[in-house]
Amino acid sequence: MNENVIAARGLIKRYGTxxxxxxxxFDVHRGECFGFLGPNGAGKTxxxxxxxxxxAVDGGTLMILGWEAADGRHDRAIKARIGVVPQEDNxxxxxxxxxxxxxxxxxxxxxxxxxxxxxxxxxxLLRLEEKAHSRAEQLxxxxxxxxxxxxxxxxxPEILVLDEPTTGLDPQARHDLWERLNxxxxxxxxxxLTTHYMDEAERLCDRLVVIDHGKIVAAGSPAELIxxxxxxxxxxxxxxxxAVPTEAEALxxxxxxxxxxxxxxxxxxxxxxxxxxxxxxxxxDRRALQRRTTLEDVFLRITGRRLEE
Numbered sequence: 455m456n457e458n459v460i461a462a463r464g465l466i467k468r469y470g471t472x473x474x475x476x477x478x479x480f481d482v483h484r485g486e487c488f489g490f491l492g493p494n495g496a497g498k499t500x501x502x503x504x505x506x507x508x509x510a511v512d513g514g515t516l517m518i519l520g521w522e523a524a525d526g527r528h529d530r531a532i533k534a535r536i537g538v539v540p541q542e543d544n545x546x547x548x549x550x551x552x553x554x555x556x557x558x559x560x561x562x563x564x565x566x567x568x569x570x571x572x573x574x575x576x577x578x579l580l581r582l583e584e585k586a587h588s589r590a591e592q593l594x595x596x597x598x599x600x601x602x603x604x605x606x607x608x609x610x611p612e613i614l615v616l617d618e619p620t621t622g623l624d625p626q627a628r629h630d631l632w633e634r635l636n637x638x639x640x641x642x643x644x645x646x647l648t649t650h651y652m653d654e655a656e657r658l659c660d661r662l663v664v665i666d667h668g669k670i671v672a673a674g675s676p677a678e679l680i681x682x683x684x685x686x687x688x689x690x691x692x693x694x695x696x697a698v699p700t701e702a703e704a705l706x707x708x709x710x711x712x713x714x715x716x717x718x719x720x721x722x723x724x725x726x727x728x729x730x731x732x733x734x735x736x737x738x739d740r741r742a743l744q745r746r747t748t749l750e751d752v753f754l755r756i757t758g759r760r761l762e763e
Protein backbone atom coordinates (compact mmCIF):
# COMPACT_ATOMS: atom_id res chain seq x y z
CA MET A 455 0.00 0.00 0.00
CA ASN A 456 1.41 3.42 -0.99
CA GLU A 457 2.38 5.69 1.86
CA ASN A 458 1.22 9.28 1.44
CA VAL A 459 3.73 11.96 2.40
CA ILE A 460 1.34 14.71 1.29
CA ALA A 461 -2.46 14.65 1.20
CA ALA A 462 -4.57 17.65 0.19
CA ARG A 463 -8.35 17.85 0.36
CA GLY A 464 -10.26 20.91 -0.83
CA LEU A 465 -7.05 22.97 -0.71
CA ILE A 466 -7.57 26.71 -1.24
CA LYS A 467 -5.22 29.68 -1.58
CA ARG A 468 -6.53 33.23 -2.03
CA TYR A 469 -4.83 36.54 -2.67
CA GLY A 470 -7.42 39.14 -1.81
CA THR A 471 -10.46 38.41 -3.96
CA UNK A 472 -8.47 36.22 -6.36
CA UNK A 473 -8.55 32.45 -5.77
CA UNK A 474 -5.25 31.03 -7.00
CA UNK A 475 -5.88 27.44 -5.81
CA UNK A 476 -9.54 26.48 -5.89
CA UNK A 477 -10.37 23.42 -3.79
CA UNK A 478 -7.96 20.81 -5.15
CA UNK A 479 -7.40 17.22 -3.95
CA PHE A 480 -4.22 15.20 -4.45
CA ASP A 481 -1.92 12.67 -2.76
CA VAL A 482 1.84 12.31 -3.10
CA HIS A 483 3.35 8.87 -2.41
CA ARG A 484 6.74 8.34 -0.81
CA GLY A 485 9.48 7.67 -3.37
CA GLU A 486 7.70 9.00 -6.46
CA CYS A 487 8.07 12.04 -8.66
CA PHE A 488 4.76 13.89 -8.60
CA GLY A 489 4.18 16.72 -11.05
CA PHE A 490 2.04 19.82 -11.27
CA LEU A 491 1.55 20.97 -14.87
CA GLY A 492 -0.12 24.04 -16.23
CA PRO A 493 0.45 27.48 -17.71
CA ASN A 494 1.79 30.44 -15.78
CA GLY A 495 -0.75 31.61 -13.22
CA ALA A 496 -2.51 28.25 -13.04
CA GLY A 497 -1.84 27.79 -9.32
CA LYS A 498 1.20 25.52 -9.39
CA THR A 499 3.60 27.76 -7.49
CA UNK A 500 0.95 28.81 -4.97
CA UNK A 501 0.38 25.14 -4.17
CA UNK A 502 4.11 24.54 -3.75
CA UNK A 503 4.46 27.55 -1.46
CA UNK A 504 1.77 26.13 0.82
CA UNK A 505 3.57 22.79 0.90
CA UNK A 506 6.98 24.16 1.88
CA UNK A 507 5.28 26.56 4.29
CA UNK A 508 6.03 29.87 2.61
CA UNK A 509 2.31 30.61 2.27
CA ALA A 510 -0.69 30.04 4.52
CA VAL A 511 -3.48 27.58 3.76
CA ASP A 512 -6.72 29.52 3.32
CA GLY A 513 -9.09 26.57 3.14
CA GLY A 514 -9.28 22.78 3.11
CA THR A 515 -6.72 20.45 4.67
CA LEU A 516 -3.07 19.82 3.85
CA MET A 517 -1.34 16.93 5.59
CA ILE A 518 2.46 16.87 5.20
CA LEU A 519 4.42 13.95 6.65
CA GLY A 520 1.56 13.36 9.09
CA TRP A 521 1.21 16.97 10.25
CA GLU A 522 -1.69 19.31 9.47
CA ALA A 523 -0.14 22.34 7.80
CA ALA A 524 -3.13 24.68 8.08
CA ASP A 525 -2.69 25.49 11.79
CA GLY A 526 0.94 26.55 11.37
CA ARG A 527 2.17 24.93 14.60
CA HIS A 528 4.30 22.37 12.78
CA ASP A 529 5.88 24.69 10.21
CA ARG A 530 9.38 24.38 11.65
CA ALA A 531 9.24 20.57 11.68
CA ILE A 532 7.85 20.48 8.14
CA LYS A 533 10.45 22.93 6.79
CA ALA A 534 13.25 20.84 8.32
CA ARG A 535 12.12 17.85 6.23
CA ILE A 536 11.56 19.59 2.88
CA GLY A 537 14.28 20.73 0.51
CA VAL A 538 13.38 23.53 -1.89
CA VAL A 539 14.86 24.39 -5.28
CA PRO A 540 13.27 27.72 -6.25
CA GLN A 541 12.76 28.88 -9.80
CA GLU A 542 14.95 31.94 -9.36
CA ASP A 543 18.73 31.79 -8.95
CA ASN A 544 19.37 32.75 -5.31
CA UNK A 545 22.93 31.48 -4.92
CA UNK A 546 25.53 33.80 -3.40
CA UNK A 547 27.31 34.79 -6.59
CA UNK A 548 30.55 35.75 -4.82
CA UNK A 549 30.96 32.35 -3.17
CA UNK A 550 32.15 29.11 -4.73
CA UNK A 551 29.90 26.09 -5.20
CA UNK A 552 31.36 24.44 -2.08
CA UNK A 553 31.10 27.63 -0.05
CA UNK A 554 27.42 28.03 -0.98
CA UNK A 555 26.82 24.52 0.34
CA UNK A 556 28.88 25.14 3.47
CA UNK A 557 26.78 28.19 4.34
CA UNK A 558 23.59 26.15 4.16
CA UNK A 559 25.17 23.32 6.15
CA UNK A 560 25.43 25.79 9.03
CA UNK A 561 21.71 26.55 8.70
CA UNK A 562 21.06 22.83 9.19
CA UNK A 563 23.49 22.85 12.12
CA UNK A 564 25.46 19.98 10.65
CA UNK A 565 28.73 19.25 12.50
CA UNK A 566 31.70 20.23 10.35
CA UNK A 567 32.92 16.66 9.57
CA UNK A 568 29.38 15.54 8.67
CA UNK A 569 28.85 18.64 6.55
CA UNK A 570 32.09 18.02 4.63
CA UNK A 571 31.13 14.39 4.00
CA UNK A 572 27.62 15.32 2.88
CA UNK A 573 28.89 18.07 0.58
CA UNK A 574 31.38 15.67 -1.04
CA UNK A 575 28.55 13.17 -1.63
CA UNK A 576 26.32 15.79 -3.25
CA UNK A 577 29.10 17.23 -5.42
CA UNK A 578 29.67 13.72 -6.77
CA LEU A 579 25.94 12.97 -7.18
CA LEU A 580 25.30 16.19 -9.13
CA ARG A 581 28.60 15.94 -11.03
CA LEU A 582 29.89 19.21 -9.61
CA GLU A 583 33.27 18.03 -8.32
CA GLU A 584 35.27 19.87 -10.99
CA LYS A 585 33.33 23.08 -10.28
CA ALA A 586 33.52 22.91 -6.48
CA HIS A 587 35.84 25.91 -6.24
CA SER A 588 34.29 27.96 -9.04
CA ARG A 589 32.32 31.04 -8.03
CA ALA A 590 28.60 30.87 -8.71
CA GLU A 591 28.75 33.87 -11.03
CA GLN A 592 31.06 31.86 -13.33
CA LEU A 593 28.64 28.95 -13.71
CA UNK A 594 26.29 28.23 -16.59
CA UNK A 595 22.56 28.13 -15.93
CA UNK A 596 22.55 24.33 -15.78
CA UNK A 597 25.42 24.20 -13.29
CA UNK A 598 23.75 26.81 -11.11
CA UNK A 599 20.55 24.75 -11.06
CA UNK A 600 22.49 21.61 -10.12
CA UNK A 601 24.15 23.56 -7.30
CA UNK A 602 20.71 24.64 -6.06
CA UNK A 603 19.57 21.02 -6.08
CA UNK A 604 22.65 19.98 -4.11
CA UNK A 605 21.88 22.73 -1.61
CA UNK A 606 18.25 21.57 -1.35
CA UNK A 607 19.45 18.05 -0.54
CA UNK A 608 21.92 19.06 2.18
CA UNK A 609 19.58 18.37 5.07
CA UNK A 610 18.67 14.91 3.67
CA PRO A 611 15.04 16.02 3.17
CA GLU A 612 12.17 13.57 2.91
CA ILE A 613 10.65 15.67 0.10
CA LEU A 614 12.45 17.75 -2.53
CA VAL A 615 10.36 20.52 -4.14
CA LEU A 616 11.54 21.72 -7.57
CA ASP A 617 9.79 24.81 -8.93
CA GLU A 618 10.26 25.03 -12.72
CA PRO A 619 13.76 23.50 -12.43
CA THR A 620 14.75 23.83 -16.11
CA THR A 621 13.27 27.22 -16.99
CA GLY A 622 15.78 29.20 -19.04
CA LEU A 623 18.13 26.27 -19.66
CA ASP A 624 19.28 25.19 -23.11
CA PRO A 625 18.24 21.71 -24.33
CA GLN A 626 21.54 20.06 -23.42
CA ALA A 627 21.44 21.47 -19.88
CA ARG A 628 17.81 20.38 -19.51
CA HIS A 629 18.61 16.79 -20.47
CA ASP A 630 21.61 16.75 -18.16
CA LEU A 631 19.46 17.94 -15.26
CA TRP A 632 16.81 15.30 -16.08
CA GLU A 633 19.55 12.67 -15.79
CA ARG A 634 20.50 13.98 -12.32
CA LEU A 635 16.87 13.99 -11.17
CA ASN A 636 16.34 10.46 -12.43
CA UNK A 637 19.39 9.44 -10.36
CA UNK A 638 17.64 10.88 -7.30
CA UNK A 639 14.50 8.91 -8.15
CA UNK A 640 16.53 5.71 -8.29
CA UNK A 641 17.59 6.46 -4.71
CA UNK A 642 13.89 6.56 -3.71
CA UNK A 643 13.76 10.33 -3.22
CA UNK A 644 10.29 11.90 -3.17
CA UNK A 645 10.27 14.67 -5.76
CA UNK A 646 7.60 17.31 -6.20
CA LEU A 647 7.91 19.04 -9.55
CA THR A 648 6.18 22.07 -11.02
CA THR A 649 6.67 22.65 -14.71
CA HIS A 650 4.98 23.98 -17.80
CA TYR A 651 7.14 21.75 -20.00
CA MET A 652 5.05 18.74 -20.96
CA ASP A 653 8.03 16.75 -22.22
CA GLU A 654 9.74 17.25 -18.85
CA ALA A 655 6.73 15.93 -16.98
CA GLU A 656 6.41 12.96 -19.31
CA ARG A 657 10.08 12.13 -18.82
CA LEU A 658 10.26 12.50 -15.02
CA CYS A 659 6.85 12.11 -13.40
CA ASP A 660 5.35 8.87 -12.11
CA ARG A 661 2.03 10.66 -11.60
CA LEU A 662 0.87 14.21 -12.19
CA VAL A 663 -2.03 16.60 -12.20
CA VAL A 664 -2.86 19.25 -14.78
CA ILE A 665 -3.98 22.54 -13.21
CA ASP A 666 -5.88 25.25 -15.06
CA HIS A 667 -7.34 28.36 -13.39
CA GLY A 668 -6.65 26.94 -9.93
CA LYS A 669 -8.46 23.63 -10.50
CA ILE A 670 -7.22 20.13 -11.27
CA VAL A 671 -8.56 19.21 -14.70
CA ALA A 672 -6.78 15.84 -15.13
CA ALA A 673 -4.78 13.41 -13.01
CA GLY A 674 -2.88 10.16 -13.53
CA SER A 675 0.38 8.82 -14.92
CA PRO A 676 1.57 10.34 -18.21
CA ALA A 677 0.70 7.13 -20.08
CA GLU A 678 -2.75 6.96 -18.46
CA LEU A 679 -3.57 10.55 -19.35
CA ILE A 680 -2.51 10.11 -22.96
CA UNK A 681 -4.49 6.86 -23.34
CA UNK A 682 -7.56 8.34 -21.62
CA UNK A 683 -7.82 11.65 -23.44
CA UNK A 684 -6.23 11.41 -26.90
CA UNK A 685 -5.65 8.92 -29.71
CA UNK A 686 -2.26 7.24 -30.22
CA UNK A 687 -1.03 9.46 -33.06
CA UNK A 688 -1.61 12.91 -34.50
CA UNK A 689 -0.99 14.20 -38.01
CA UNK A 690 0.05 17.85 -38.19
CA UNK A 691 -0.55 19.83 -41.38
CA UNK A 692 0.99 23.25 -41.82
CA UNK A 693 -1.35 26.24 -42.15
CA UNK A 694 0.33 29.22 -43.77
CA UNK A 695 -2.37 31.81 -43.12
CA UNK A 696 -4.40 30.22 -40.32
CA ALA A 697 -7.11 29.11 -42.73
CA VAL A 698 -7.88 25.44 -43.33
CA PRO A 699 -7.62 24.65 -47.08
CA THR A 700 -10.70 23.12 -48.64
CA GLU A 701 -8.64 20.06 -49.61
CA ALA A 702 -8.21 19.25 -45.92
CA GLU A 703 -11.95 18.69 -45.43
CA ALA A 704 -11.63 15.25 -47.01
CA LEU A 705 -9.09 14.28 -44.35
CA UNK A 706 -11.31 15.04 -41.37
CA UNK A 707 -13.54 11.97 -41.91
CA UNK A 708 -10.54 9.73 -41.19
CA UNK A 709 -9.68 11.44 -37.90
CA UNK A 710 -11.15 10.79 -34.46
CA UNK A 711 -10.79 14.45 -33.55
CA UNK A 712 -9.69 17.66 -35.23
CA UNK A 713 -8.06 20.77 -33.74
CA UNK A 714 -7.43 23.93 -35.73
CA UNK A 715 -4.59 26.08 -34.39
CA UNK A 716 -3.21 29.33 -35.73
CA UNK A 717 -0.31 27.64 -37.51
CA UNK A 718 -1.35 24.02 -38.02
CA UNK A 719 -4.19 21.54 -38.34
CA UNK A 720 -4.14 18.58 -35.94
CA UNK A 721 -5.82 15.32 -36.95
CA UNK A 722 -5.97 12.72 -34.17
CA UNK A 723 -6.22 9.09 -35.26
CA UNK A 724 -5.43 5.50 -34.32
CA UNK A 725 -3.17 5.20 -37.36
CA UNK A 726 -1.72 8.10 -39.30
CA UNK A 727 -0.29 6.50 -42.43
CA UNK A 728 -3.47 6.92 -44.49
CA UNK A 729 -3.84 10.53 -43.44
CA UNK A 730 -0.21 11.31 -44.29
CA UNK A 731 -0.59 9.70 -47.74
CA UNK A 732 -3.81 11.58 -48.43
CA UNK A 733 -2.34 14.87 -47.26
CA UNK A 734 0.65 14.43 -49.58
CA UNK A 735 -1.73 13.71 -52.49
CA UNK A 736 -4.25 16.49 -51.82
CA UNK A 737 -1.88 19.18 -50.56
CA UNK A 738 1.63 18.47 -51.88
CA ASP A 739 2.72 22.03 -51.06
CA ARG A 740 1.82 21.68 -47.38
CA ARG A 741 4.22 20.19 -44.86
CA ALA A 742 2.67 17.24 -42.98
CA LEU A 743 4.11 15.01 -40.30
CA GLN A 744 2.97 12.19 -38.06
CA ARG A 745 3.97 11.97 -34.39
CA ARG A 746 2.83 10.22 -31.25
CA THR A 747 0.50 12.16 -29.00
CA THR A 748 1.93 13.82 -25.89
CA LEU A 749 0.80 15.46 -22.68
CA GLU A 750 0.54 18.74 -24.56
CA ASP A 751 -2.18 17.17 -26.70
CA VAL A 752 -3.91 16.13 -23.47
CA PHE A 753 -3.77 19.72 -22.25
CA LEU A 754 -5.21 20.99 -25.55
CA ARG A 755 -7.97 18.38 -25.43
CA ILE A 756 -8.98 19.25 -21.88
CA THR A 757 -8.62 23.03 -21.84
CA GLY A 758 -9.19 23.89 -25.49
CA ARG A 759 -5.94 25.86 -25.67
CA ARG A 760 -2.25 25.32 -26.07
CA LEU A 761 0.00 25.37 -23.04
CA GLU A 762 1.79 28.58 -24.00
CA GLU A 763 -1.44 30.55 -24.51
